[in-house]
Amino acid sequence: MKRTLTVVLVLLAFVGFAAAQIAQPSTDVLGAHLNYGRGCAACHSPHIGTSGNGKSGSASSGYTILWGEDMSPLYGKTITTGGGKYVEVLPSSISATTPDVSGMLTCLGCHDGNFAPAAMMRNKVYENLPATYGNRNSVPTLLATTGTQSYVSDHPMGLNVTVSCGGSAGWDCTEVNGMINMGGAASRRFVTSYGFFVKTGVYNNRAVVVCTTCHNPHSMNVVTVGRNSNSGLPAGTYATMFFLRAPYNPNDTNPMSNQTAQFCRQCHADKSNEMNGSTAGTTF
Numbered sequence: 001m002k003r004t005l006t007v008v009l010v011l012l013a014f015v016g017f018a019a020a021q022i023a024q025p026s027t028d029v030l031g032a033h034l035n036y037g038r039g040c041a042a043c044h045s046p047h048i049g050t051s052g053n054g055k056s057g058s059a060s061s062g063y064t065i066l067w068g069e070d071m072s073p074l075y076g077k078t079i080t081t082g083g084g085k086y087v088e089v090l091p092s093s094i095s096a097t098t099p100d101v102s103g104m105l106t107c108l109g110c111h112d113g114n115f116a117p118a119a120m121m122r123n124k125v126y127e128n129l130p131a132t133y134g135n136r137n138s139v140p141t142l143l144a145t146t147g148t149q150s151y152v153s154d155h156p157m158g159l160n161v162t163v164s165c166g167g168s169a170g171w172d173c174t175e176v177n178g179m180i181n182m183g184g185a186a187s188r189r190f191v192t193s194y195g196f197f198v199k200t201g202v203y204n205n206r207a208v209v210v211c212t213t214c215h216n217p218h219s220m221n222v223v224t225v226g227r228n229s230n231s232g233l234p235a236g237t238y239a240t241m242f243f244l245r246a247p248y249n250p251n252d253t254n255p256m257s258n259q260t261a262q263f264c265r266q267c268h269a270d271k272s273n274e275m276n277g278s279t280a281g282t283t284f
């Protein structure tokens, strides 16, 4: 009797999860990064860097991931984030080997709006936002328009922004050479019900936050959980928005859905259910 009940409960749990999985999307996963038709080559130029893309800059832009946008106006610029507390000096060349080259400089090549040419940007989000956003669909995509100071109101990022284990705010995880292992009792429980999708960069053997930590420029609206994913969610396809690397669907019709909050809790452990004595898991 008890066993049947357990089986039923387990099955119910899976039905709940299954409902969270979405049918395979019918739209192109590159979404906004189809770049209004230019495609992959807007970012990766198959030949001669930016000049192969008909743009100014030099062939050396292609030394790293065949980059095809001119980022040279950003080289060596200092930006401060997180209320001005975190200072980031952008790499002085694309050949620098720090994680802020492919993880930050690349994005700012189009999304800066201040020093960089902004490419084909229209400065407003491409996806349809739900009514929970105030001024829908006019959310800007250029992060800076008023000089280096305009990053002050952005989430902390750069080589000095480290994700830590332990302490009053961190997970009960362990960090070895800048790689985070969510192996503690609470962090394991969180990974089982959501996952640890973020991709931190490694700098001075510390895990650091860059744009690609939270965003995957290759998939706007879908996250695939496979057998080897660092997530206990059943394998399948989950909805996301804004190229975020983890399930993040503010369009979810369930008003009790907490998946967007779970996204932030991947790093902000002190704000999680697990670290605050609640047994609640992820609700889609």
Ligand code: HEC
Pocket (backbone or CB within 6 Å): 030, 033, 034, 035, 039, 040, 041, 042, 043, 044, 065, 102, 103, 106, 107, 212, 217, 218
């Ligand atoms: C909006 C810009 C952008 C577009 C468009 C884009 N990429 Fe990328 N790509 C990047 C960035 C940025 C990285 C580096 C990611 C990182 O370091 O985490 C990258 C990395 C790569 C890599 C090397 C690392 C990896 O993830 O395998 C390959 C290969 C690649 N992209 C292929 C493609 C292909 C093929 C397309 C088109 C289907 C494409 N990219 C479209 C920005 C873009």
Ligand code: HEC
Pocket (backbone or CB within 6 Å): 032, 033, 035, 036, 042, 043, 069, 103, 106, 107, 108, 109, 110, 111, 119, 120, 121, 122, 123, 124, 125, 126, 127, 141, 142, 211, 212, 215, 216, 217, 220, 241, 242, 243
């Ligand atoms: C070649 C130019 C280019 C590069 C490089 C680029 N983007 Fe974009 N991105 C775009 C365009 C174009 C849009 C559509 C919105 C617009 O026109 O303003 C967009 C939109 C977005 C959006 C909003 C999507 C939505 O929900 O509507 C996000 C988030 C984003 N980009 C993140 C990134 C990140 C992170 C990187 C670096 C890994 C990056 N982009 C690099 C061109 C670029």
Ligand code: HEC
Pocket (backbone or CB within 6 Å): 104, 107, 108, 111, 125, 139, 140, 141, 142, 143, 155, 156, 157, 209, 210, 211, 212, 213, 214, 215, 242, 244, 250
């Ligand atoms: C700590 C995680 C994190 C980092 C780091 C991060 N983003 Fe985002 N970004 C988000 C989230 C979450 C959203 C969606 C916000 C929402 O729901 O409206 C977002 C939204 C965006 C948007 C859509 C417009 C907007 O303002 O909502 C753009 C464009 C964007 N990010 C670009 C970038 C670029 C470029 C970088 C690096 C310079 C970056 N992001 C770094 C988490 C991050």
Ligand code: HEC
Pocket (backbone or CB within 6 Å): 082, 083, 085, 155, 156, 161, 162, 163, 164, 169, 198, 200, 209, 213, 214, 263, 264, 265, 266, 267, 268
């Ligand atoms: C990849 C890890 C990561 C993710 C994901 C993340 N954060 Fe953070 N956040 C950090 C780090 C690291 C700091 C720097 C301060 C610290 O050490 O706690 C920070 C700082 C902050 C701060 C304080 C900023 C200040 O000015 O002091 C706020 C607020 C914040 N995050 C909110 C969010 C929200 C909201 C989300 C989800 C949309 C989010 N974070 C997702 C890592 C992350």
